[in-house]
Amino acid sequence: MGISIIGLGEVGRCYAQALRTAGLALEDAVESRPSSPALSLVREEGIRLHDSNGPWLSRSDIVISAVTGEVALSVARSAFPFLSPGAVYADFTTARPDDMRLAAKEAQDRGILFVDVAIMGGITLAGAQTPLLCAGDGAERLAEALAPLGGRIRVLADGAPGDAVTLKLLRSIFVKGMEALAVECLTLAQSAGLKAKLYDNLVDVDEAHLPDFLDMLVRTHVIHAARRLHEVESAEAQLEAAGFSPLVTAGVKATFDRSRKAVEGRVIKPDITVAEALEILIDSARTDLESKPAA
Incomplete structure (x- = not known):
């Protein structure tokens, strides 16, 4: 199972490190302006670094978006054309609920499973152990994939994208x-x-x-x-x-x-x-x- 991360800020680096430590196949990451900690991480872990979304995303079963909320929708739109049908796009941002719903609809139109992921606590304190609240048609698959990280993941029953961030x-x-x-x-x-x-x-x-x-x-x-x-x-x-x-x-x-x-x-x-x-x-x-x- 291939996993990619878009955005190597604090959240992206946290999950990139946790995924690699857990032995999961994180091979690619996107960061247009990588910080020194981001550059150190990709060098140490052997992660391929890209400055934008591209065809390489087609080999990812799960894509984690860890960008800022204000650009979450535009980043999702730039990634969707490269994702294979059945892939899971997990938005870990604090985007506007309406943006989450719109992104989910556009993902659905392409056969992509979308997950609205709310990080319910301070990532600085608990890292990848921070509880996650997930909503969307890819929530169960994401929860199963991230189970080796040992965090508490709650899937909202009958939850729709936008519900978790709300x-x-x-x-x-x-x-x-x-x-x-x-x-x-x-x-x-x-x-x-x-x-x-x-x-x-x-x-x-x-x-x-x-x-x-x-x-x-x-x-x-x-x-x-x-x-x-x-x-x-x-x-x-x-x-x-x-x-x-x-x-x-x-x-x-x-x-x-x-x-x-x-x-x-x-x-x-x-x-x-x-x-x-x-x-x-x-x-x-x-x-x-x-x-x-x-x-």
């Missing part, structure tokens, strides 16, 4: 949002000498089942948005009084204010479902977006 971006919103919130909250807690007591006060959150907790937050959000907005305003004032700039809390306040306006005049049932609550919130977010003047 989930990665959604996870990023959640985790990076939590990170920013933790920074804002803990700086005040530490300065007030209350960090340990704050953790004690969050024990109910720690013990909650995360999906149930998130559903509860969304469902009760539309019921109590106005009252909770006042709590957020008080928290913002406390941060400002302590000399901190409440960047995250300001965004939280804006979200609660938008929700307050969305439910104003509505009769909200105490037993509103998560789906019903989300429909209200989706409508308010879209209205807010569409009301903004074009850039």
